[in-house]
């Protein structure tokens with residue numbers, strides 16, 4: 001027999017571990033608790049001691065005639081006194097079994113084991129050894145109970161059970177008792193003596209000593225190891241699980257007894273399902289080897305309470321710090337625990353991850369973020385561009401779309417603002433600088449006039465004085481009609497150009513280059529002040545000297561004066577050529593006198609105007625005139641720098657069938673060469689080839705030299721500039737920019753006033769008067785029409801005569817009309833082609849008449865249109881209400897009888913009650929029976945409803961009326977200030 005533990009021995013002896021423990025202690029054998037190991041000699045001693053105390057008796061009692069109750073009777077003798085180390089009290093002696101007590105329910109039979117209580121009967125002990133939870137309250141009178149008692153008694157023959165004085169609770173079974181012992185065990189400190197005894201006993205068995213209490217605690221803290229042990233069959237038994245606590249003694253008894261399978265099986269059956277399950281799980285062989293294994297593994301120390309063993313691992317693991325760096329070397333997991341950690345998903349608390357300091361820091365940060373959240377989430381903020389970015393550069397006009405894009409707003413917003421400003425425009429329409437500035441201000445943007453960007457490219461460098469060289473003068477001929485301008489140019493050309501050329505074929509290029517004694521003069525073959533003005537209107541200042549031709553026989557005429565004025569305005573010096581001196585009625589002095597009246601005083605009269613008497617027809621005084629021109633040029637010190645890229649002006653341009661666009665360019669400065677890249681107006685290109693005024697091909701043209709240039713991408717306008725650039729790319733850039741500007745300008749150009757639009761413009765407050773430019777064929781009709789027009793003026797609308805004159809409608813007239821927003825009336829005259837073209841460009845309205853009263857009627861109608869429309873009430877019909885109906889959703893329907901005229905669906909209605917107007921509104925519905933009607937005539941009945949009015953009563957009178965527009969009547973009384981002008 002090997003060593004045994006107390007509880008195993010108790011099981012073998014079929015008695016309570018506590019009781020056995022007490023008995024052992026009383027025997028003087030030092031044990032700590034029921035798990036303490038007993039040496040072989042101690043076991044033998046205990047057995048011997050207990051067996052002596054048990055005697056077997058069978059008690060028979062006749063209950064009836066045929067019934068004899070036979071009971072096993074265990075008589076417990078007074079055990080021999082054993083000296084118990086450390087226990088001063090004498091062992092208790094069990095008294096005789098009370099017969100009656102056996103018949104009482106087991107629950108009540110279980111004695112409360114206290115030191116003061118009487119001994120417990122053997123039957124009671126046997127009963128108490130069974131798990132009370134599985135055993136119903138037995139009735140000792142039943143046969144089954146008799147058998148049970150008999151079996152227990154048989155076991156009791158081998159064992160002596162001594163009831164210990166350990167306190168018990170009534171009804172508490174062995175299992176609970178055992179568990180209580182288990183739980184108490186760890187708390188009980190093991191004395192040094194006990195340790196030594198236990199260790200000694202273990203040494204005898206060749207096993208390792210039982211670990212100390214401290215060690216045991218450490219083992220409990222190593223849950224993984226304990227958990228791992230559960231996989232080892234031999235150790236399962238050694239682990240005092242709570243569910244098995246009550247079974248352990250019985251199991252041990254069964255194993256150790258080896259009395260036969262029968263006894264064991266019987267015992268198993270009585271233990272119920274849990275017992276059977278245990279048996280299936282545990283293999284006998286392992287159980288047998290139990291004693292040898294237990295001491296070899298200190299961590300198997302079954303001192304650990306079952307509850308602790310079961311739940312401790314996870315608790316302990318969860319408390320394990322996650323971070324390895326925090327682990328001390330002795331805390332490092334190893335072996336099974338390490339494996340366990342690998343395979344298990346661990347839940348680690350925040351407190352285990354961070355130190356207290358870190359946690360405090362995190363809490364502070366959390367509070368800070370909460371404080372920030374208190375302010376609410378940040379909303380997207382609309383960033384306002386800097387002031388420098390809120391400036392928009394506009395040349396002369398800008399499209400609505402472009403403006404909106406530059407401001408970063410929707411085009412519709414811009415259009416709305418424009419409408420609010422009274423400037424209706426669509427998205428593609430260009431608005432001028434002023435309108436753009438107004439709209440931009442609405443969006444907090446500034447508009448600044450963009451310095452012409454191309455100026456950055458077309459840089460004009462001031463020439464140094466030493467670079468300047470004398471250049472030929474450029475001369476324009478002006479004069480009144482038929483005074484001989486063309487004849488003069490022809491005379492110069494023939495004498496100075498054609499006559500010198502062999503062959504005499506001169507190509508007309510609009511300019512002549514005349515040589516006189518090695519000196520040159522450039523004549524522009526565009527006589528007349530219209531062209532001069534047109535050139536000037538484009539900013540082209542090409543003429544150095546004006547030759548004013550005045551016929552000696554005719555004197556100063558209207559266009560002579562205009563030419564004088566135009567020249568003076570341009571600041572161009574004038575030289576006078578008194579022509580037709582060959583005529584007999586020529587009177588040069590009269591001409592000089594008349595010219596002096598216009599500020600041109602001849603030199604011989606002390607003035608500064610050179611006057612040369614010539615005859616174009618007779619070619620007289622031509623060279624003298626040229627000499628005087630050259631002299632004038634010398635006085636003017638006309639100079640230019642020929643050593644730089646050329647700049648010039650377009651004198652004339654046309655589309656040649658064979659050569660494409662051809663332009664006559666007057667080089668004003670620099671030298672134009674073949675191959676030069678240039679920009680000309682809105683076109684660009686390279687100079688493919690050049691020809692002079694004689695049709696000769698040239699490779700270079702200096703200042704004041706007219707050349708015909710081929711290689712243009714389009715036909716430019718007269719007066720356009722011509723600039724040579726470094727490369728064609730730059731030229732293209734400038735040209736495209738100009739095209740864009742021209743387009744915007746064209747789009748922004750508002751149509752000038754027309755007679756048809758006058759009314760609208762006056763109504764919108766744009767026009768308070770009608771401006772007219774009158775051109776007639778004769779002076780007489782001019783005066784008649786002028787007086788009639790001025791008489792049309794009324795206090796509401798004023799007719800303003802901007803300009804009146806005889807002759808065809810000229811470009812000047814168109815330009816004037818464009819500038820003054822006037823319309824042109826031509827009486828028996830027409831506009832010339834250029835004027836017509838210009839009028840189309842400038843959107844100037846020209847109206848032609850041949851009957852005076854038609855002019856007056858049209859103007860009068862236009863003026864009438866200017867007046868606010870007037871409306872007059874017209875009664876359509878009358879009706880009386882004879883019945884009313886109220887219909888939900890519709891309201892009150894008036895059943896009426898039309899007494900007069902008719903009732904119209906679209907008409908207005910006035911409701912009269914006792915002669916008082918109660919309501920004035922519109923008819924909302926009109927029905928004839930059930931059908932909608934457009935009108936109901938007198939003598940018929942109808943039903944009608946009035947818009948937004950339901951208080952219709954029987955007897956009300958309805959007056960149906962409509963507002964009719966009445967033509968306004970103009971007051972014929974002229975304004976005092978609108979007297980006919982001289």
Ligand SMILES: Nc1nc2c(ncn2[C@@H]2O[C@H](COP(=O)(O)OP(=O)(O)OP(=O)(O)O)[C@@H](O)[C@H]2O)c(=O)[nH]1
Pocket residue numbers: 479480481482483484485486487488579580581582583614615616617618
């Ligand atoms: N006797 C005489 N007749 C001249 C002279 N110069 C021009 N004429 C005549 O005057 C008329 C008009 O001459 P133009 O050269 O056409 O005059 P213009 O100024 O060019 O006329 P417009 O082009 O209509 O403005 C022609 O019949 C010429 O023959 C001249 O010196 N003496």
